[in-house]
Amino acid sequence: MARAILLRAAASLMVIFGTMALVFVIVYMLPGDPVYQIVDPESVTPDVIENLRRQLGTDKPLAVQFANYMSKLMQGDFGRSILNGDPVLPKIIEHFPATLSLTVCSALFAALIGIWLGVLSAIHRNGLIDIAARTLGLFGISMPTFWTGILLILLFSIRLGWFPAMGSDGWRTLVLPSLALGIVASGFIIRLVRNSMLEVLGEPFILTLRAKGLAERMVMYRHALRNALLPALTMIGVLIGDLMAGSVVIETVFSRQGIGRIVADALTAKDMPVIQGVILFTAVMYVLVNLLVDLSYAIVDPRVRRLKSGGGRL
Amino acid sequence: MKQPLLTADHLSVQYPGKNGLLDAITDISLHIRTGETVCLVGESGSGKTIAAKTFMRLIDYERGRIAAGHVQFADQDLVRLTDKELRRLRGRKIAMVFQEPMTAFDPIFTIGSQLIETILRHQRVTRQEAWRRSVDLLRRVGLSEPEARMHQYPGELSGGMLQRAMIAMALSCSPDLLIADEPTTALDMTIQAQILQLLKELQREYGMAMLLITHDLVIAAEAADRIVVMYAGRIAEQAETQDLFREPYHPYTKGLLQSITAPDSMRKSKLYSIEGSIPGLHDMPSGCRFHPRCPHAVERCRSEVPELTGLNGRLVACWRAEELRHSGNVQARPAVIEAEPMTSERKETLIEAVGLSKWYPLKRGTGGKERFIRAVDDVSLAIRAGETFGLVGESGSGKSTLGRVILQLERATKGEVYFRGEPLTQLSGARLRNMRRHMQMVFQDAGSSMNPRWKAGDIIGEPLDVHESLSRKERKARIEELLQIVGLSPDMADRYPHQFSGGQRQRLGIARAIALNPAFLLLDEPVSALDVSVQAQIVNLLLDIQERMGLTYLFIGHGLHVVRHLSDRIGVMYLGQLVEVADSAELFLHPAHHYTRALIASIPHPDPAGRGTARVIEGEVPSPAAPPSGCRFHPRCPAATERCKLEAPELQEIGPGHYAACHFPA
Numbered sequence: 001m002a003r004a005i006l007l008r009a010a011a012s013l014m015v016i017f018g019t020m021a022l023v024f025v026i027v028y029m030l031p032g033d034p035v036y037q038i039v040d041p042e043s044v045t046p047d048v049i050e051n052l053r054r055q056l057g058t059d060k061p062l063a064v065q066f067a068n069y070m071s072k073l074m075q076g077d078f079g080r081s082i083l084n085g086d087p088v089l090p091k092i093i094e095h096f097p098a099t100l101s102l103t104v105c106s107a108l109f110a111a112l113i114g115i116w117l118g119v120l121s122a123i124h125r126n127g128l129i130d131i132a133a134r135t136l137g138l139f140g141i142s143m144p145t146f147w148t149g150i151l152l153i154l155l156f157s158i159r160l161g162w163f164p165a166m167g168s169d170g171w172r173t174l175v176l177p178s179l180a181l182g183i184v185a186s187g188f189i190i191r192l193v194r195n196s197m198l199e200v201l202g203e204p205f206i207l208t209l210r211a212k213g214l215a216e217r218m219v220m221y222r223h224a225l226r227n228a229l230l231p232a233l234t235m236i237g238v239l240i241g242d243l244m245a246g247s248v249v250i251e252t253v254f255s256r257q258g259i260g261r262i263v264a265d266a267l268t269a270k271d272m273p274v275i276q277g278v279i280l281f282t283a284v285m286y287v288l289v290n291l292l293v294d295l296s297y298a299i300v301d302p303r304v305r306r307l308k309s310g311g312g313r314l
Numbered sequence: 315m316k317q318p319l320l321t322a323d324h325l326s327v328q329y330p331g332k333n334g335l336l337d338a339i340t341d342i343s344l345h346i347r348t349g350e351t352v353c354l355v356g357e358s359g360s361g362k363t364i365a366a367k368t369f370m371r372l373i374d375y376e377r378g379r380i381a382a383g384h385v386q387f388a389d390q391d392l393v394r395l396t397d398k399e400l401r402r403l404r405g406r407k408i409a410m411v412f413q414e415p416m417t418a419f420d421p422i423f424t425i426g427s428q429l430i431e432t433i434l435r436h437q438r439v440t441r442q443e444a445w446r447r448s449v450d451l452l453r454r455v456g457l458s459e460p461e462a463r464m465h466q467y468p469g470e471l472s473g474g475m476l477q478r479a480m481i482a483m484a485l486s487c488s489p490d491l492l493i494a495d496e497p498t499t500a501l502d503m504t505i506q507a508q509i510l511q512l513l514k515e516l517q518r519e520y521g522m523a524m525l526l527i528t529h530d531l532v533i534a535a536e537a538a539d540r541i542v543v544m545y546a547g548r549i550a551e552q553a554e555t556q557d558l559f560r561e562p563y564h565p566y567t568k569g570l571l572q573s574i575t576a577p578d579s580m581r582k583s584k585l586y587s588i589e590g591s592i593p594g595l596h597d598m599p600s601g602c603r604f605h606p607r608c609p610h611a612v613e614r615c616r617s618e619v620p621e622l623t624g625l626n627g628r629l630v631a632c633w634r635a636e637e638l639r640h641s642g643n644v645q646a647r648p649a650v651i652e653a654e655p656m657t658s659e660r661k662e663t664l665i666e667a668v669g670l671s672k673w674y675p676l677k678r679g680t681g682g683k684e685r686f687i688r689a690v691d692d693v694s695l696a697i698r699a700g701e702t703f704g705l706v707g708e709s710g711s712g713k714s715t716l717g718r719v720i721l722q723l724e725r726a727t728k729g730e731v732y733f734r735g736e737p738l739t740q741l742s743g744a745r746l747r748n749m750r751r752h753m754q755m756v757f758q759d760a761g762s763s764m765n766p767r768w769k770a771g772d773i774i775g776e777p778l779d780v781h782e783s784l785s786r787k788e789r790k791a792r793i794e795e796l797l798q799i800v801g802l803s804p805d806m807a808d809r810y811p812h813q814f815s816g817g818q819r820q821r822l823g824i825a826r827a828i829a830l831n832p833a834f835l836l837l838d839e840p841v842s843a844l845d846v847s848v849q850a851q852i853v854n855l856l857l858d859i860q861e862r863m864g865l866t867y868l869f870i871g872h873g874l875h876v877v878r879h880l881s882d883r884i885g886v887m888y889l890g891q892l893v894e895v896a897d898s899a900e901l902f903l904h905p906a907h908h909y910t911r912a913l914i915a916s917i918p919h920p921d922p923a924g925r926g927t928a929r930v931i932e933g934e935v936p937s938p939a940a941p942p943s944g945c946r947f948h949p950r951c952p953a954a955t956e957r958c959k960l961e962a963p964e965l966q967e968i969g970p971g972h973y974a975a976c977h978f979p980a
């Protein structure tokens with residue numbers, strides 16, 4: 001078990017390293033001189049451009065550039081914003097909590113709704129509830145997040161005035177963006193849990209449980225759901241990645257603080273160091289989340305726990 | 315006499331199908347009294363399990379419904395009970411044991427918690443009390459270290475142990491009726507005997523009624539007071555066990571009894587077999603459902619359904635039962651054949667294995683040294699041209715691995731295999747492929763090795779395409795010829811594997827294996843998954859093509875009778891080693907190794923008169939990763955001494971052509 005965790009951690013490091021290299025390729029090696037993104041070559045002297053190149057390090061050979069780039073990253077130096085010269089990493093870290101709370105809230109919402117409807121859907125297979133839940137799920141999956149967001153604003157903010165449409169102060173501002181994000185994810189979870197439940201319900205041991213005289217509630221929630229959630233769990237890491245990506249859009253729609261906003265601003269201004277920093281930061285987060293999910297598998301599946309403690313046969 | 319505990323009266327059950335309702339069982343009437351064991355016997359697909367599920371109304375969960383008839387349990391009308399009343403009955407008054415113990419437990423809860431859950435569901439006791447009782451039950455069903463078992467997950471126990479635990483769970487609330495649905499089918503021979511024995515003991519001890527469902531008449535002979543034979547969703551015949559075996563009335567029962575490979579069948583003779591196979595739910599024949607396969611069918615059988623009617627104290631559903639009885643049509647089994655022609659006159663050796671081993675590395679524990687599963691450990695044997703060499707042994711004893719290593723499907727860890735004197739283990743590439751043409755195989759489930767999207771013709775034609783360049787016309791002709799040889803009709807070449815029955819798929823597998831005119835066939839449990847009546851058909855086919863093509867077989871078997879019937883010589887494997895080799899007849903008459911003796915003793919007798927003579931070996935096969943010292947059988951051997959623990963016996967000739975690896979051969 002310890003070996004497996006180490007292996008996973010090593011694999012995660014590789015992914016992070018790969019992302020760094022990829023970002024380097026995109027930012028530094030693609031045609032187009034980054035200097036021209038900062039200044040208009042027509043309006044400055046070649047001297048200025050030379051100077052800038054030296055400052056940015058783009059005058060050096062590629063290999064040196066790459067080595068510099070990597071060693072800086074390793075020291076946590078993500079560079080400075082081209083726009084205002086602020087260091088990138090502290091800025092990201094400052095805005096991260098807002099994005100994190102949005103991601104976590106929407107994930108909780110999605111899990112709650114998704115699991116609940118997924119189970120109901122499976123229990124009432126092909127019944128009315130199933131059809132309704134599946135339609136809802138399909139709706140969630142196929143609607144673009146920003147569109148759902150706007151709809152929610154229209155209904156709950158402008159029409160009913162229950163929740164604010166923008167801002168990021170207080171829990172009430174969190175409700176609508178979490179919903180908008182969560183609805184999409186819950187669509188996936190409904191499908192996932194439903195299929196997984198149906199598969200488990202077809203297993204022979206379900207018949208044993210019923211033959212023992214257990215109440216359906218016990219069969220469904222104590223036994224079937226726990227078995228069904230195991231495969232669903234691996235998907236959650238992927239979903240959280242999607243949610244983080246989705247928050248970029250949603251934060252803009254709801255004018256919230258957060259990483260998404262930083263990206264949006266940086267993109268309009270072509271502020272490469274910031275964009276690059278955000279990409280790296282989210283990649284690291286994504287990898288970490290997936291690592292955690294893998295570890296949590298051990299908590300949910302008692303058999304894995306047993307292996308860890310060294311009991312069991314073979 | 316007391317009123318029966320369970321009575322089914324003209325019971326019919328329907329399931330929704332694609333085009334309307336399907337009749338799963340039709341017009342079933344039977345009863346079970348307290349303390350009685352009734353066996354429900356029939357081929358798979360005949361509706362046994364659905365009948366059992368109906369008695370617990372478990373069909374409700376599969377959208378099945380009782381279309382007609384009644385089921386009475388004690389004083390309750392099972393058809394009318396509400397869900398709540400049913401749940402009070404299930405597990406408490408009627409309990410069930412299932413076929414596949416490996417999949418019958420929830421994999422993520424411990425054995426203990428699943429037992430306790432059952433007790434707490436039906437009885438007002440504390441958790442501690444439920445725990446204590448569970449431990450007692452586990453001990454009673456013969457599990458060692460019951461406390462430790464309570465903490466184990468189902469995946470950590472063997473099939474035999476799980477089936478014991480399942481029985482413990484079924485008994486936890488002292489039910490009045492125990493339904494056991496093929497409780498031994500998924501288990502090994504020796505474990506089968508243990509479980510059957512245990513069930514019989516417990517039934518007496520608890521004074522319960524037992525409905526034992528099996529496809530195997532031999533098991534029914536061993537355990538039943540009364541036997542109910544089902545065919546295609548209907549009851550064909552019902553009789554006291556002794557009566558049924560002495561004189562079956564229904565032609566189907568007769569066929570089943572005749573197709574049993576008895577311990578005294580004439581070796582290599584053709585077995586009696588019922589032609590065809592059991593119909594599916596959507597194409598039920600009219601009239602008597604058995605008529606397409608019945609040798610006695612007349613016009614009336616095709617149009618009118620025979621009712622189950624009383625005849626000499628039993629019930630039979632056949633228009634001609636009485637008439638056939640008087641015409642003296644009842645078969646007499648051939649008398650015991652002792653003196654068989656000795657077939658083992660020295661023939662040329664086709665395949666020889668010398669010191670063959672196959673070890674699989676185990677996952678390394680933290681810091682430990684590398685360990686191995688010794689699936690095959692130092693096996694030497696010679697197979698002569700034209701003979702059938704049988705291999706028997708419990709699962710995990712290494713039979714399949716030995717077969718695969720001989721065929722070079724896997725590389726040996728040590729040792730050499732010679733085919734016509736040529737060493738094989740160093741061959742590779744084209745030379746190995748060329749050798750392969752002469753050595754082919756048929757597996758237990760031939761269907762799983764066929765691409766489901768290929769037509770039968772292409773499946774058979776594949777080896778031809780690889781090894782021979784035939785013109786389209788030649789290829790087609792060859793495929794049709796092969797289909798005919800294995801008893802399929804040439805126009806089946808265009809069908810897909812799933813459109814064949816299990817027996818037909820096995821024929822297809824055989825056709826593919828013989829397509830290149832090989833000299834040698836590895837047959838790895840080719841009939842184990844088939845129904846009795848179909849088994850006989852395949853056995854006959856194998857005998858037939860062996861004679862026709864002069865083939866040499868290595869036959870790996872599960873049922874000892876089938877192996878005996880087909881084989882000239884038999885090797886017995888235990889934990890990766892060959893412990894005895896002898897002529898087939900000799901091995902059964904004078905088994906020398908104590909494991910062989912135990913195997914033979916564990917065969918239930920296909921005759922109720924010989925009931926209870928089967929003896930049971932204790933314990934289970936130890937892990938091949940850590941085989942016992944000395945003679946690997948010593949922990950289970952009744953004759954073991956100190957020497958057996960220390961010193962591994964060598965395979966020695968103890969009589970002409972009879973080898974055994976035992977210090978004290980019997």
Ligand SMILES: Nc1ncnc2c1ncn2[C@@H]1O[C@H](COP(=O)(O)OP(=O)(O)O)[C@@H](O)[C@H]1O
Nearest residue numbers: 674687689708709710711712713714715716938
């Ligand atoms: N590919 C494999 N990897 C690891 N262990 C294996 C493998 N194949 C077989 N074994 C083990 O080898 C032993 C013998 O298996 P097998 O030859 O299938 O026995 P049998 O044919 O008698 O049922 C078993 O313990 C089995 O688990």
Ligand code: SF4
Nearest residue numbers: 602605608615632633
């Ligand atoms: S009713 Fe006719 S077809 Fe059916 S078993 Fe009797 S003789 Fe055969």
Ligand code: SF4
Nearest residue numbers: 945948951958976977
């Ligand atoms: S060697 Fe000893 S333990 Fe092994 S079978 Fe013979 S008597 Fe039994």
Ligand SMILES: [Mg+2]
Nearest residue numbers: 709710713714
């Ligand atoms: Mg095998």
